[in-house]
Amino acid sequence: MGPAGRGSVGRIVVVGASLAGLRAAEALRDEGFTGDLTLIGDEPHEPYDRPPLSKAVLSGWLTTDHTVLPRVRNIDARWLLGSAATGLDVPGRQVALADGRRVDFDRLLIATGTHARPWPERAGGGLHGVHVLRSRDDADRLRAALLSGPRRVLVIGGGFTGGEVASACRDLGLNVTVTQRSGAPLASALGGVIGRVAADLHRDAGVDLRLNTTVHALEGDPAGRLRRARLSDGTVLPAEVAVVATGAVANTEWLADSILAADHRGVRCDGACRALAADGTVVEDVFAAGDVARWPHPLFPGHPLRLDHWDNAVAQARTAAHNMTHDPLDHRIHQPLPAFWSNQFGVNLKSVGLPTIADQVVVTQGSFDQHRFVAAYGQRGRLVGAVAVDSPRVLNGYAALIEARAPFPPVLNAPDGPAQLDPVDAEFPHRASPEHSVTRDSSPHIPATAGPVLTAHQ
Amino acid sequence: MIRQSPPETLRLVVDLNRCQSYGQCVYAAPTVFRFHGEESLEYDYAPDASTRHEVERAAAACPVQAITLSGATEASPLSSRQDQ
Incomplete structure (x- = not known):
């Protein structure tokens, strides 16, 4: 179904010209949006990919000009690069830029990421x-x-x-x-x-x-x-x-004087990527996607989730673009299974689900000794995550079980599994409160005043 | 849909969540893709245009179709900057 009525015309401004912003702009055109499209980015570079910066770039195999993201289709957009957004006037439908310019919009996507x-x-x-x-x-x-x-x-x-x-x-x-x-x-x-x-x-x-x-x-x-x-x-x-x-800290300083519910933890939005006001009501025509968005995930209720994940940026950009060009009755709910990866010390690590909310962990395939194994994570008897170390071909099955809310420990009958599954305490630090931060990076610096925070890596 | 001519520049990205390290791309385009360790794929997002044929073969050979090539024919966003 194509965009209904006004969904295909007007002015859309995307603030943030990295992975989520670029893919959202492309998805907006895929969805049939034919109006004026503007991308605003604070960096003076065309969109590039961040994962290689801490790996192949530092080791010298790639220079940063070789991390530029492909543009998958023409988007006929106006690009305003090298000037950060500094303010948002929701009633006036206007974004203010650091260089003094003001950009009018009918609909806005916030994809400013983190720093x-x-x-x-x-x-x-x-x-x-x-x-x-x-x-x-x-x-x-x-x-x-x-x-x-x-x-x-x-x-x-x-x-x-x-x-x-x-x-x-x-x-x-x-x-x-x-x-x-x-x-x-x-x-x-x-x-x-x-x-x-x-x-x-x-x-x-x-x-x-x-x-x-x-x-x-x-x-x-x-x-x-x-x-x-x-x-x-x-x-x-x-x-x-x-x-x-x-x-990482969400790039929301520019929203401080807007009516949006936004702080260092991200921009609060609903499952349809629609931004929320401080009172919890939907702010019409304002959406968020990528690392900056914080929303309730149906599979992991109880805490709004912010995912610092590459694939979430892509998927949420698509969902937001669909919803920005369709009437609310046709909106999609953003509920991807979280997934990320890391390469370090010559080892590939992949994760699905939300290991960080688990209370128990069990090795289901391989062994620690060989640094090649799969660990399943459980929360109160339910499978919620899995991590594969140097085992990049096994996670799809775990992903399906997590989405099916399968019991923990999982029944797998893997040929390389142990004779008996022996779950142990997963030993997460800082487990005093149900509020945790699950960023890819290090310890959760939970401010004393923080409400529920749940964010996850990359 | 009107078929577009191929873009001038060669750009690619690999979805490394989807990637299962089969390594077909490394065989097809060894100057563009490599393994760092046994299972950790690294690649050049903007290889020399002379590798286009190899890169297209790598994308086609990927068993999980994790490789996306640029499809845009528009000029780089930087060339349309209006200031600075």
Whole structure:
């Protein structure tokens, strides 16, 4: 069914020109939208893909100009790149840009993504040599710093990005220390049991892994160059490059004075990608998709979900584009099974479902010893997630079971499974409250005032 | 639908959730795709146009159809920037 009436005409503005924004623009044309289409992006680059930045780019196999995303179809759009959106006037149907321009819209898609949580200025965040890794420019700066021959690189945060950066540093032969707030890398995403396997991967690769350790301060020389880090265990670690990999913050500052329910956790929306106001009502003609959107997932009720996932950006962009061009009766509900992957220390890791909400984990195929296995995650007797390490061909079956709300431990009869399934506590840190953050990166920095937060990686 | 001429530039992306590391692309276009470790695929999003034939063969050979090539014939978004 094609777009109904006004759905195909008018002015649509997409704020955010990365994966979600680009795919949404393409999907809008696929859906039959023939009106004026504008994409606004804060970076002065055409859309590029972020996953290789922490891997092939840092290791030197790809330069950042080789991470440009393909445009799958013509979209006949106006591109406003290199100027961030700074304000949204919902009643006036207008977006304000940093360069003073104002852009009128009839319908708006918010796809502004996230930024890396910066290191505090008062703790040395302004020193030369302190990096984050989110954008293409970040990656170019960090790559140059790694090539300058630092005697040691400090990676703050043992999440996925932290592990990928540490892995690339080891590939380059650099000394690396990783500090991790909890008892294992990836613990907040995958729990302490699988985290211990990740710890082995770090150490086997020669990473100096400091668990249950945080960085109190980064300190520099008189010229403002990073020289050392003061750790929570009292040690002073010499380092000339630090990479802050402590998670992502939603890019919603520009929405602060709008009527939208938006904060550092994301833009609240309903299952149809429609943005919500602070009072919980739908804001007409305003939609959100990708890393910035936070919505109730029917499969995982109880907490709004924000997914930092590549495939979610693509799928939510399509759903939003469909709904932006159709009457509410024809709207689709966005309910993809979460999925992400990571490559580090020569190992491929894939995840489906939401391991982070699990209370138990069990190895269902392979074994830890060989670093080739599948682990299933259960919450109160229901299968909610699965992680495959160097086993990239097995997850489809688990995905189907998770979507079917199958019991945990799952009945698989896999030929490479153990004789008996023996679930154990998944050992997730910070399990005091039902509110957790499931970003790809490191420990969940849960603000004391936070409402329910659930976000997940990449 | 009007059939468009192929785009000038060669661009590709691989859905690495879908990818199951069969490696057919590495055989078809070894300068564009590679394994880092046994199962970790890496690839060049913007390879030299001279590899187009190899890349198209790689996309066709992928058992899970995880490779998407650019289909747009429009100029790069940067060329339409109105300022800076």
